[in-house]
Amino acid sequence: MKKVDALVLKTIDYGESHKILTLLTETYGKIAVMARGAKKPSSQLGSISQPFTYGTYLLMISERGMGTVAQADLIDSFRKIREDLFKTAYASYLMELIERFTEEREPSAGIFLLALTLLSYLADGKDPEILARLAEVKMLDLAGIRPELFHCANCGREVESSIRFSVTNGGPLCGDCHAADQRAVWIKPATLRLLQIFQHMDVRRLGEINVGPDVRRQMNKVLRHYYDEHSGVQLRTRTFLDQLHKYELDF
Ligand SMILES: [Zn+2]
Missing domain, CATH: 2.40.50.140 (Nucleic acid-binding proteins)
Incomplete structure (x- = not known):
């Protein structure tokens, strides 16, 4: 027993x-x-x-x-x-x-x-x-299927604020590589930031997070497509x- x-x-x-x-x-x-x-x-x-x-x-x-x-x-x-x-x-x-x-x-x-x-x-x-x-x-x-969220999924350069996320390539695209995936999703820098924070955060430390409707929608979209594809x-x-x-x- x-x-x-x-x-x-x-x-x-x-x-x-x-x-x-x-x-x-x-x-x-x-x-x-x-x-x-x-x-x-x-x-x-x-x-x-x-x-x-x-x-x-x-x-x-x-x-x-x-x-x-x-x-x-x-x-x-x-x-x-x-x-x-x-x-x-x-x-x-x-x-x-x-x-x-x-x-x-x-x-x-x-x-x-x-x-x-x-x-x-x-x-x-x-x-x-x-x-x-x-x-x-x-x-x-x-x-x-952990995505690399801090580097460009196309060239590997560190991304400061990405505005496109490529589900197919498995991460954000830097300014020079926006066109690398035509189906890449437009996201706000805040959306990428939140994804990065979640990836590294100790879940016991989750405080109150205020997330606007755009970031909410983008997180949902990116993660859903990511799971579907990978x-x-x-x-x-x-x-x-x-x-x-x-x-x-x-x-
Ligand atoms: Zn790049």
Whole structure:
């Protein structure tokens, strides 16, 4: 038996009454475990078998095969997130983003801290969009597609303030190289600056950030295109977020 603190990244129903949980742990990295009977209303495992729940899990795990949850104690259910549709949608997105770009059984204290810190921020009322962009920048490292943000993606010269970002070349273009990629996106210097800050920042130090609508839109656009072109992964929760935002604008 192993006792570990873990975050539930994902749950899948299994049969009539069981659930398979994908847990993020500091010790083992990402692991899938069976929570027997978790779907039954009377089950003690019910409350700790929900997405983005943080708890202490007593696990039976072996070298091979799927582990089993023997028992678990709730540390934080992030109730303030669950009470809010928008926050819930963002938390689901963050969990899927992290789940898709982590490998099973590859421990990383950094990613565990990132996941937990982002959920705490979301519960505390920090801007969900900014948290999502921060997570996207951080996860590019783990996805193995980290962009070079301080040098021109075409000539390698240091860029002070870029006005175009080339998704294809994987970074900003300097003044001389603007024409290197016809599809490069126009961005404000503030947008590049924020991307640079996010890439290097310790997530525990995120203060209040005021981001204007242009920078917000540009960050979203650049990161989305970047993931689409370099990762090849489609996130299911992203579609739901888009629909929510559209709905919000309609009213
Ligand atoms: Zn250049």
